[in-house]
Amino acid sequence: MDPLWLESVLRVGKKRYRVILDGLHFSWTHLDKQNRDKKTVSVPVSELIRVEEGRVKIQPQKKVESSEHHFTVFSVKRGRCGGSSAGLWTVGRTQFSCSSRDIRDQWVTQLRAALMEKSGSRPQRLLVFINPYGGKKRGVQIYRTLVSPLLELAGISAHVVVTERANQARDHILKKELTGFDGVVCVGGDGMFSELLHGVIGRTQQEAGLSEHDPTVTLQPCNLHIGIIPAGSTDCVCFATVGVNDPITSTLHIIIGDSQPLDVCSVHHLNTLVRYSVSLVGYGFYGDVLAESERHRWMGPLRYDYSGCMVYLSNRSYSGTVQFLPAVPQFSSPRDNTRCLSGCQVCSESTERLFTQSGASSHTSSYSTSQCSQDGSQDGSQLDADWVSMEGRFRCVSLTCMSSSCPRSPLGLSPAAHLADGTGDLILVRDADAMGFLKYLHRHTNAQDQFDLPFVQVHRVRAVRFSLPPGEEESEEEEEEAEDIGKGTEGGEGRAEQEGERPTRRSVSQQHLAERGEGRGMGDYRKKKKRDFLCGPCCSRAPSVSVWNCDGEVLPCTDILCRVHGQLVRLFARGIEDGAGTRSCRTGSRKCNGRCVLHS
Numbered sequence: 001m002d003p004l005w006l007e008s009v010l011r012v013g014k015k016r017y018r019v020i021l022d023g024l025h026f027s028w029t030h031l032d033k034q035n036r037d038k039k040t041v042s043v044p045v046s047e048l049i050r051v052e053e054g055r056v057k058i059q060p061q062k063k064v065e066s067s068e069h070h071f072t073v074f075s076v077k078r079g080r081c082g083g084s085s086a087g088l089w090t091v092g093r094t095q096f097s098c099s100s101r102d103i104r105d106q107w108v109t110q111l112r113a114a115l116m117e118k119s120g121s122r123p124q125r126l127l128v129f130i131n132p133y134g135g136k137k138r139g140v141q142i143y144r145t146l147v148s149p150l151l152e153l154a155g156i157s158a159h160v161v162v163t164e165r166a167n168q169a170r171d172h173i174l175k176k177e178l179t180g181f182d183g184v185v186c187v188g189g190d191g192m193f194s195e196l197l198h199g200v201i202g203r204t205q206q207e208a209g210l211s212e213h214d215p216t217v218t219l220q221p222c223n224l225h226i227g228i229i230p231a232g233s234t235d236c237v238c239f240a241t242v243g244v245n246d247p248i249t250s251t252l253h254i255i256i257g258d259s260q261p262l263d264v265c266s267v268h269h270l271n272t273l274v275r276y277s278v279s280l281v282g283y284g285f286y287g288d289v290l291a292e293s294e295r296h297r298w299m300g301p302l303r304y305d306y307s308g309c310m311v312y313l314s315n316r317s318y319s320g321t322v323q324f325l326p327a328v329p330q331f332s333s334p335r336d337n338t339r340c341l342s343g344c345q346v347c348s349e350s351t352e353r354l355f356t357q358s359g360a361s362s363h364t365s366s367y368s369t370s371q372c373s374q375d376g377s378q379d380g381s382q383l384d385a386d387w388v389s390m391e392g393r394f395r396c397v398s399l400t401c402m403s404s405s406c407p408r409s410p411l412g413l414s415p416a417a418h419l420a421d422g423t424g425d426l427i428l429v430r431d432a433d434a435m436g437f438l439k440y441l442h443r444h445t446n447a448q449d450q451f452d453l454p455f456v457q458v459h460r461v462r463a464v465r466f467s468l469p470p471g472e473e474e475s476e477e478e479e480e481e482a483e484d485i486g487k488g489t490e491g492g493e494g495r496a497e498q499e500g501e502r503p504t505r506r507s508v509s510q511q512h513l514a515e516r517g518e519g520r521g522m523g524d525y526r527k528k529k530k531r532d533f534l535c536g537p538c539c540s541r542a543p544s545v546s547v548w549n550c551d552g553e554v555l556p557c558t559d560i561l562c563r564v565h566g567q568l569v570r571l572f573a574r575g576i577e578d579g580a581g582t583r584s585c586r587t588g589s590r591k592c593n594g595r596c597v598l599h600s
């Protein structure tokens, strides 16, 4: 028999339960007067949080009522599948009453032993960065009232840094001692997550002696996990990896040490790393909306709707050449109607493939001809894979490494994209009439297939290059204007940081490059820096060049090379659970897979 096996009849309140601990689950089944089984509650051992002697309460304050016959179990409790709380996790607290102290002690010892077995995969010490200005400026309050008490309950210690400037979290991770930390956590939005992402990847490559700028290098996967406590105005990465934006749910994923690998796209310009992205690298519509929204920050979150309308009305399309390296079609396709859910088979099968050969060499051959091998591994030294080239006018060119689902678009930009299969989905929306493009945009908000339109193409890819057509350059007038702006901007930016003001997304991106001493490509950016993207629907002279939106940052260059790095980082998450959305889940349902805590 399993050494952790234990079975007794105990009481919860006045009712009798058959309580069983086996190697994998702790469950209790209500017994009726004839000892027949009624309702069962089953908690995976991996989702137990704490076991205490006596009757314990933690809310509103911790209160322990010592009793020789009682013990209290804290565990993850899921919201009902299909209900309004689907996908949300809370802390379940159950007080068991035993017939003797011996039995109580036996239960406490066995449950704690079961918890100890899981402790190796759980964090003990975390480094937490709180952006006090993110979203509704409630980061500090969210941490103090919702996150910290749960970490304390789980016995996790945290070193907390409330940031005083942009990029402080990134710099801290890049430069300070991190020994003893099992993970870094941000309390903020996608911008804060991006800081942690750049810090963790940069630090790992520094330690491995690899150059992040060289697009041919196979980057070292990062061991330090990243946790996201959503507290921003955009929390897309959290939503796409957890399924909900809820600080308690995210904290519980951290506590139980969930681990979700994530593909990351590196964006390069002239052999210089510009940024990393996990969700959207978008040119045309999405770039214009971001650039426009930056000019209207004073509107708050409303600026995105306003800018979206204005950019749509301006009816723009842009010329360019898109080249891409297709992924292996046998493994998956962006139109195979699958969803990347928790425990995704495509992603787990990719793990072996991605890392089989990548360890052998940290360099690929020339990226101009080859990047990744055709079998999907990340080492591309064996084969000159073929780039596919497409030219024309595009409403938008988007590359996403995940579905990029969010509350407004529950299935996301590319519903069948995977979090960790080493590929991205390239979506090309050709020039279409205004009604057609509106139909495309609207389909993101419902279950209709946005790719089933004649002017839309989607490709599963490993790398993408974009270049402007020859001669498609900005006018001298714009360049002169840009140089003035370039001079003025640098001073302005410095001031914003010194005074602790919140810099715009653009300034953070420019600073990121500048701090790395990468002058190349900056000219481009300055040219575009303050161009008015929109002067109204009746605009007489539309710009011929758009900008790239990279996870909410305007990029400082137009010609770029993007490479997808499979499973480069790990998050404290597990992907979206099946049934967490709209589907209802009943006892014994195969969809449920025994993961629901409350079987009815």
Ligand SMILES: Nc1ncnc2c1ncn2[C@@H]1O[C@H](COP(=O)(O)OP(=O)(O)OP(=O)(O)O)[C@@H](O)[C@H]1O
Binding pocket: 130, 131, 132, 133, 134, 135, 136, 162, 163, 164, 165, 166, 167, 187, 188, 189, 190, 191, 192, 193, 195, 231, 232, 233, 234, 235, 500, 501, 502, 503, 505, 508
């Ligand atoms: N103390 C600080 N002062 C100013 N800026 C900061 C500070 N801490 C972090 N930042 C920057 O603020 C930016 C936005 O932060 P975050 O993503 O947490 O909030 P958000 O509300 O989602 O952002 P946005 O309104 O831009 O969508 C980040 O890019 C980060 O670099």
